[in-house]
Amino acid sequence: MLPTNRNRPQPRASRSWSFSEMDFSDPKRKPRLLSKILMGTFLTAMCIVMLIQSPCHSSPSVFSIHEPGVTHVLVTGGAGYIGSHAALRLLKDSYRVTIVDNLSRGNIGAIKALQNLFPEPGRLQFIYADLGDAKTVNRIFAENAFDAVMHFAAVAYVGESTLEPLRYYHNITSNTLVVLEAMAAHGVKTLIYSSTCATYGEPEKMPITEETPQVPINPYGKAKKMAEDIILDFSTRSNMAVMILRYFNVIGSDPEGRFGEAPRPELREHGRISGACFDAALGIIPGLKVKGTDYETPDGTCIRDYIDVTDLVDAHVKALDKAEPGKVGIYNVGTGKGRSVKEFVEACKKATGVDIKVDYFPRRPGDYAEVYSDPTKIKRELNWTAQRTDLLESLQTAWRWQKSHRSGYGPPLAMVL
Numbered sequence: 117m118l119p120t121n122r123n124r125p126q127p128r129a130s131r132s133w134s135f136s137e138m139d140f141s142d143p144k145r146k147p148r149l150l151s152k153i154l155m156g157t158f159l160t161a162m163c164i165v166m167l168i169q170s171p172c173h174s175s176p177s178v179f180s181i182h183e184p185g186v187t188h189v190l191v192t193g194g195a196g197y198i199g200s201h202a203a204l205r206l207l208k209d210s211y212r213v214t215i216v217d218n219l220s221r222g223n224i225g226a227i228k229a230l231q232n233l234f235p236e237p238g239r240l241q242f243i244y245a246d247l248g249d250a251k252t253v254n255r256i257f258a259e260n261a262f263d264a265v266m267h268f269a270a271v272a273y274v275g276e277s278t279l280e281p282l283r284y285y286h287n288i289t290s291n292t293l294v295v296l297e298a299m300a301a302h303g304v305k306t307l308i309y310s311s312t313c314a315t316y317g318e319p320e321k322m323p324i325t326e327e328t329p330q331v332p333i334n335p336y337g338k339a340k341k342m343a344e345d346i347i348l349d350f351s352t353r354s355n356m357a358v359m360i361l362r363y364f365n366v367i368g369s370d371p372e373g374r375f376g377e378a379p380r381p382e383l384r385e386h387g388r389i390s391g392a393c394f395d396a397a398l399g400i401i402p403g404l405k406v407k408g409t410d411y412e413t414p415d416g417t418c419i420r421d422y423i424d425v426t427d428l429v430d431a432h433v434k435a436l437d438k439a440e441p442g443k444v445g446i447y448n449v450g451t452g453k454g455r456s457v458k459e460f461v462e463a464c465k466k467a468t469g470v471d472i473k474v475d476y477f478p479r480r481p482g483d484y485a486e487v488y489s490d491p492t493k494i495k496r497e498l499n500w501t502a503q504r505t506d507l508l509e510s511l512q513t514a515w516r517w518q519k520s521h522r523s524g525y526g527p528p529l530a531m532v533l
């Protein structure tokens with residue numbers, strides 16, 4: 117099945133499908149011939165469906181109309197880990213949702229799961245597009261009546277950012293500019309921006325408040341800080357309602373087991389600690405590589421503040437609810453409690469029941485010793501506090517999803533065919 121809204125007309129931008137990532141047929145092998153024929157048939161059928169759904173043949177999409185009482189949120193990066201959980205929560209809360217994602221890192225399976233849960237017309241549409249393509253982004257905004265944007269889409273690995281800095285500045289900083297310009301051009305007045313504690317760098321004082329100086333020490337943090345600066349500069353001259361949320365380390369997954377974190381295999385080496393723990397527990401990787409045991413922390417390993425994704429998306433909904441024209445809110449989203457990597461690994465062993473092998477290595481460039489939040493401001497102003505603060509419970513939930521989704525959101529499309 118394709119991830120478009122089958123029953124609804126789609127905006128033109130949604131027609132720029134690429135199937136290259138799904139088509140892995142090998143021309144040298146005969147048994148793959150059938151799958152190639154089926155794929156060809158499938159693509160032809162899709163072209164016909166898309167033609168039928170073109171604006172010449174259909175009435176305007178409900179997504180292009182502002183409907184009283186309905187808030188239409190553009191979720192960029194909604195096929196990704198946090199974006200898919202946010203879309204789920206918004207849909208559950210009766211928002212209208214458009215997801216824009218280039219699937220570079222997200223999962224079409226997450227979109228499919230959302231569409232299965234919310235198949236009714238006018239609830240959810242998916243637009244396959246790259247936010248670096250300003251023309252397409254502009255067209256998406258012209259063809260849809262968005263009330264607000266939650267901008268999640270980004271490349272988001274600290275280690276990778278040190279290896280490919282330009283990619284990070286382009287994808288994070290300049291794509292945010294593209295989104296902001298489109299919002300300005302089309303009168304979309306509310307922005308909830310996904311920022312990160314990486315913008316603080318390595319502060320001298322813990323916990324981190326929103327006033328802690330931002331001195332990022334890696335391209336990921338720098339690119340996010342630049343994006344924040346662009347948003348702040350623009351907001352002084354506009355009536356936009358802006359909420360900048362600086363997340364700490366996100367873990368966990370949908371408690372009902374429908375969504376989870378499923379990074380592409382090639383990103384595993386840059387991946388986050390929870391993904392690596394689960395991969396080790398599943399035997400996908402031989403063990404865990406803990407990088408850095410000589411930090412100035414009680415057990416020598418890094419300390420982080422782990423926030424459950426369900427709490428995080430709750431903060432987004434509260435931020436959206438409280439966003440006010442002409443005002444900017446900047447909030448840390450964390451639990452306020454730091455946990456060491458060693459503690460995390462122990463919790464992961466307990467959650468998975470596997471005695472994961474751990475090897476210790478020198479520090480990773482761009483990492484900082486200790487990071488945890490002061491969540492006072494978000495509690496005071498948005499009435500938000502982290503509810504899921506039991507590391508073990510969050511990991512057990514995520515582990516249930518990992519165990520039942522060993523290949524992420526499922527086999528590639530060609531396998532299904």
Ligand SMILES: NC(=O)c1ccc[n+]([C@@H]2O[C@H](COP(=O)([O-])OP(=O)(O)OC[C@H]3O[C@@H](n4cnc5c(N)ncnc54)[C@H](O)[C@@H]3O)[C@@H](O)[C@H]2O)c1
Nearest residue numbers: 193195196197198217218220221222246247269270272366
């Ligand atoms: N995961 C964390 O611990 C964490 C912590 C702090 C901040 N954040 C921020 O949260 C946001 C979401 O992170 P995530 O963990 O869900 O990452 P993710 O990789 O799972 O999701 C990102 C999504 O954005 C999409 N995307 C990337 N570039 C795009 C482009 N040019 N055009 C369209 N779509 C594009 C990807 O395909 C993917 O679906 C990011 O902005 C990230 O910086 C994440």
